[in-house]
Amino acid sequence: MDNYRRGSHSVYLLTYHIIFVTKYRKKVITDEMGDFMKNHAAYLCGRMNCDMLSAETDEDHIHMLISMPPDVAPVKLINTLKSQLSKEVRIKYREHIEKFLWGDALFWSRSYFCATTGSVSLETVKKYIESQRTDDHKRKYEKTGRYSKAKR
Numbered sequence: 215m216d217n218y219r220r221g222s223h224s225v226y227l228l229t230y231h232i233i234f235v236t237k238y239r240k241k242v243i244t245d246e247m248g249d250f251m252k253n254h255a256a257y258l259c260g261r262m263n264c265d266m267l268s269a270e271t272d273e274d275h276i277h278m279l280i281s282m283p284p285d286v287a288p289v290k291l292i293n294t295l296k297s298q299l300s301k302e303v304r305i306k307y308r309e310h311i312e313k314f315l316w317g318d319a320l321f322w323s324r325s326y327f328c329a330t331t332g333s334v335s336l337e338t339v340k341k342y343i344e345s346q347r348t349d350d351h352k353r354k355y356e357k358t359g360r361y362s363k364a365k366r
Contacts, residue, residue, distance in 0.1 A: 217336070219265075219281060219283065221283055221284075221285075224283070224284055226283060226284050227281070228281065228282050228283070228284060228330070229267065229279060229280065229281050229282075229330065229331045229336060229339075230279070230280050230281075230282060230288055230328055230329065230330060230331065231277070231278070231279055231327070231328070231329050231330075231331055231339050231343070232277070232278045232279075232280060232288075232292060232295075232326065232327065232328050233275055233276065233277050233278075233326065233327035233328075234275060234276050234295070234296055234299075234322045234323070234326050235274055235275040235322070235323045235325070235326075236274045236275065236314075236315075236321065236322060236323065237315055237319055237320045237321060237322060237323050238315075238323075239274045239275075239323075240274060240314040240315060241273035241274050241314070242273070242274070242310070242311055242313075242314040242315065242321075243271050243272070243273050243274065243275075243276070244307075244310065245347070247271075247303060247306075247307050247310070248270075248271030248272075248276070248347070250302075250303070250306060250307075251269075251271060251276055251299055251303060252266075252269040252270070252271065252276075254298070254299060254302055255269060255276070255278060255295055255299060256269070258294060258295055258298055258299075259280055259291070259295075262282075262286055262290075262291055262294065263282075263283055263286065264280050264281060264282045264283070264286060264291060265280065265281040266278060266279070266280055267279040267280065267281055267336070267340065268339075268340045268343045268344060269343065270343050270344055270345075270346040270347055271346065271347065272346045272347060275346075276299075277342075277343040277346055278295075278343070279331070279336070279339055279340060279343055288328055292326055292328060296322050296326065299321075299322075300320065300321035300322055303321060304321060
């Protein structure tokens with residue numbers, strides 16, 4: 215019962231695992247940029263009465279574990295996080311980002327991942343998110359060139 219959150223008229227435990235990937239999966243996120251994004255995302259969550267339980271970045275994506283009250287729609291938080299993180303990161307790291315994404319290209323892909331964490335323990339999700347920047351966590355595939363166009 216300690217994990218439950220309380221509002222003025224509700225008791226709840228709504229946690230979401232959210233992932234954003236960079237446009238074209240470009241490996242643009244540095245450690246410094248990732249730390250900035252995690253802190254800014256936590257700030258934005260607080261402004262929407264949500265709690266950032268865990269967050270971690272890799273070169274091309276960010277994972278977040280967020281607790282939300284029932285009156286906040288996940289899509290509203292996701293839209294706020296994507297737009298505000300993109301805006302602030304572009305202001306602070308413009309020169310670095312322009313090496314990877316030209317012109318007005320979006321920072322984030324249009325898609326996102328969002329799942330409730332009810333079927334998995336929070337500790338399992340937190341460990342997974344916190345392992346993102348480690349050497350053990352590598353992509354499960356490599357580019358093989360199998361799908362390249364045939365030469366004519």
